[in-house]
Amino acid sequence: MGLFLLWFFFGIGLIIQGIYLLMIFGRTAWFKSPSKSPSTQSPEEGVTVLVAAHNEFQNLKVLIPKLFEQDYPKFDVMIVNDRSTDRTKRLLEEMMAIYPKLRSVTIKYTPSHVTPKKFALTLGIKVAKNDVILLTDADCIPNSDQWIRKMTAPVRLEDKTFAIGYSGYQEKPSQLNRWIQFETILTALFYLSFGLWKDPFMGIGRNLCYRKSFFMGVKAFKGIWHLEGGDDDLFVNNYATGKNSTIVIDPQAATTSVPKETWKDYLVQKKRHLHVGKYYRGEDKRKIGLYSMSHALFWIGGIGLLIYFGIGLQWEHFLAVLGIILLRSVFVAGIFKSAAKTVQGKAPKMNPVLNDLFYLGYFWILGSVSYQSKDIQWK
Template sequence: MEPLTIATILPAASGALFLTQAVYYMGLYSKIHAHNKETGTSRLSSDYPPLSVIIVAKDATDELQKNLPFILEQDYPEFEVIVIYDRSADDCDDALKLLEDKYHNLYHTFIPDSARYISHKKLGITMGIKASRHEWLVFTESNCRPQSNQWLRQMARNFTPTTEIVLGYSNYEKASGWFNKKITFDTLLNAMRYLGMAISGRPYMGTGRNLAYRKSLYYKQKGFTSHLNLQRGEDDLFINETSNRQNTRVETSPESIMRISTPKYKRIWCEEKISYMATSHFFKGSARYLMGWETCSRLLFHITIIATIVIGIWLHQWIMAGIALLLWILRFVMQLLVFRKASKDLGERKFYALLPVFDVLQPMWNFNFKLQRMMRRKAEFLRK
């Protein structure tokens, strides 16, 4: 290929990829900030209906003792908390009985040891739903703590007559260290994706760490029967199948945020990411491909910008190299502004210096998780 042809193609490709990225950042990732400005402190529902909070736990005595009081002491008129624990060697039963003596709206049961050939998480959620007394169900996990005592009120303000699903925001507690910065960035970016899509009227997934839906929706969908053979999928796949523009709302106010304890070991987070890769393969609709194209176009943008600058310097085409550098700066400024607003709204780090680094590394992490998922046997992701 002639140098002149390269000098023509590379700047054009850089410009096209810059525009692609601009569409994602300005049209999708900026949605959370716009949504927060629009909803503010407004109340969409006219009342606060009674609700049931459902938590499935395993080997989580310390987590439950630490986090359950923050849930049980929510400022909400009427609610119950149902804990279903996967029977294990710890003292979870004794700890829950002690908490029940203090909090009379707490109830618990356990998944029997005899349960086989079905995901214990799905079985636990099903048991909790059947035991619940109320139409509205709110889900979280044992390692999660609401950021305020207004969590349930903020979620419930979205319980309108037409609403069946409310998607909330969750992220890890801020702590020192590279690993914590890495997982909080990754979680923030993924939330900006799926919550942004839901705000745009195209919901495609949710996370069981901060999620609400109607009991009638669960029964209408016949629970998790469509993906009962999978070990995971009790939240993301269920929402993928049932959510639409009319029945789904998003809650991202500061008072509604759920904080997750940082995993003790890196492998715990890695296993969660690999499991997500396994279930996301079954997502219906075009969202999975749209998100994949954002990641792909991001990497291509960086590659073409570097190639354009190098070729421009080599050919003494200073204008070409300067335009490429300008496009990179413009994208970084746009990215910085969008992340700054979203981070401020959600109480996250601003990621100023780390933003360009994580911007390149995050697609590589995901690619590594996909490779690990492909290298494993399919049976590892099936119920057992």
């Protein structure tokens, strides 16, 4: 009976993993951009780039000049200075004297019934000059001067409600960074791939576009004001459909963020992100859950069979199971590297095979802790 269960776990896990890796994730890994480029004959609609910033003096000093290098004729930048106690306000005053299209609004306190970032974003969107809103974070840098043009094209020219983009992280020489690169690509494989299947379920606030009129029409973050996080993925989860959303996959339309330097800071960040997942629609939770469950079954069954056949000196069976595990590992490495090149133009070091095994503990341990946690904070 025990051997049968191991084979059953291994087989079911392998089949479902194969479907995800080849049929779903493959949509992103082997994505080919349409040959036609967005039309430039229509008048370019105004765009407001919006950033909510809390004590981001150092990052804003780098970001603001980069934003004004964008090759787009009609845009402004709105920085929401959210209760900053560093030199952010003085920096913004100095920058506004240099860049006439830079605007800012300062928040001194947050109402008790609203979480800080949602309040900051809502205020910023409310006073934005343009209807097309392009969101990013203070620690993000556009990958090219075509970022605004490419990320907003579906909303401006194709009458879409959401344009969902990719944001990666700077590459650094550490195991933590290799894990961050892996986990970022895995997350992207989920939301980009299902978006390409016309079944979007999340986006990221580091690279997301929608209209101010739509945001105000649905009463901003109605229903999720009290949740710490969810201003991006839950908002998209509530309103995105296959008809009103487009996935933007183009290295020139991506952004790159500053990664966490310590495991402690990283785990605090991911705890917040994973906590929000409990509020996804049931069908969307199943998209992630089915992958993670099949992933666990594959490894539990595979390792169990290797131990069983190794102890029993049944080397033919042992080598057969090991061969299947190695073959899947080859596919995982290939798909992750191909996906990284597709979405950001290059494949960073991320140890996809080793981190694929590490994902077992990450998802089931940190995910369970985050799901039950009540002490989630933004900043």
